[in-house]
Amino acid sequence: MRVFLPAIAAVAALFSLNQAVAQDTALLARGRHLVEVTGACGNCHTPMGPQGPVAGKALAGGTVFDEPPFRAVAPNITPDPETGIGRWTDAQLARAIREGIRPDGSLIGPPMPMTLYRGLSDQDVAAMIAYLRTVPPVANAVERSVYRIQLPPAYGPPVASVPPPADTPVARGEYLANAVAHCMECHTPMLPAGQNDRTRLGAGGMEFRGPWGVSVARNLTPHANGLGGWTDAQIIRAVTQGISSTDRPLAPPMAFWAYRNMTPQELGDLIAYLRSLPPQP
Template identity: 70%
Template sequence: MFACSRNRWLIAALLAISGTALAQPSPDPVARGRYLVEAVAACGNCHTPQGPAGNLPGMTLAGGMVFDEKPFRAVSPNITPDPETGIGRWTDAQLIRAIREGKRPDGTTIGPPMPFELYRGLSDTDVAAMVAYLRTVPPVRNAVARSEYRIPLPPAYGPPVESVAAPAEDPVARGRYVAGPLGHCVECHTPMGEGGRRDWSKVGGGGQTFEGPWGVSVARNITPHPEAGIGRWSDAEIIRAITQGVSADGRHLFPPMGYAYYAGASEADLRDLVAYLRSLPPVP
């Protein structure tokens, strides 16, 4: 009798614990989206217009940044929920398709510098969280000029994205996700190959130049090569460079890397990112 009573008690307790666990609220998608947009994804680094003193007040994510390069003169769009000049009339599905596939609601292709090749890997939950947060951003009426492309845009960047799972629970896998779809670090830090596409055989090899008011900056080799890369940097030095823009030797690094945004990245994401960078093949 005692054994049976004890078993019934254990079963009841387990059911109560299970019910409590199932009743726990899921993580707030808006909070997750805010973290992604404002920190690790650094969307404002391109979508918030800037003046001599930095971001223009009251213009967060209102677009208008100009990227004038040989293949294009791209103007970042307004991604606030303004119904006339922003994304206020786009559905969630249309926004997700624009972010991951580079397609507007009318079916036209969005051009570079948006790294769609990487954004296709955004997980379903993360891209939905980003959209949920963008809905909460104060709408800003700001009509921007159309982008001009001197290269043909592809009809599509790949087949429709059906579903993307979250990365595996492994530091390197999570770091690869942070460096790729989320933070798109490898977009700027991987050299260009033939045909205007990244040479993914040299991931993290650096070398791309960026011109701006600061002059010319060159994307660093972020592979663990001991001389050409960051192989001799400590984890703390790598994280300082990402979040504060200070090199291992104390030099201040140049834009366009969004140090102020990356300063808001979580310790866990930064540790995973370092683990991934350590795993890259060294590129001389």
């Protein structure tokens, strides 16, 4: 019996290459979903015009958030080497996302929800970074943010390693609502120092001003003043279409345009988590 070692080696190499391509494809697909759908990064990092996102400026920054505590300007997160993240290493990007620290050591301020992004798993951070590397670079220099509050020295100790959530609907929903989609960043009341009041998780009440006027974040807990009387279908319609249980159009800055592409499992997990929250009046 003759063994054709070169042929076997070639088949093995081809199999390994196909595996690597499949892994890269899956990683990029996950990263795109996190950035473009559940994370809705463009809701802040893509400039918006009267007709929606400005063409050719995806993730190029420049959106201004002028609130009493700060005048924050969303940075350019495209791979442009001069005005974006093109010269940042993967480790620097991961640190910026999860710890709020730029490569020069300066601290990123709100409304970037670093305290929640600290919970992003290692796999998901890697996927987001891999996808951001593929975004078309856009040269767009933006002004620096100005803070009228004292930023903390840090948002916590260095993030070592974060595993994926437990494989249950409530655990997956908690991960989605906090670490990924950061729903609780907008739907939890804020303390005077600028941090969310975690004792009133999901209670709503924060005001958001924009061209639409003033919108108020809804109570997402199972209280009668929140989602207690809503059906699952009504919650899904609100998240994905921006229509309330009373058929009233909901206002920005909720990223309905992104959330409409969430998977049925993600929506089910999110509802399971919201139903599990302690009711808040």
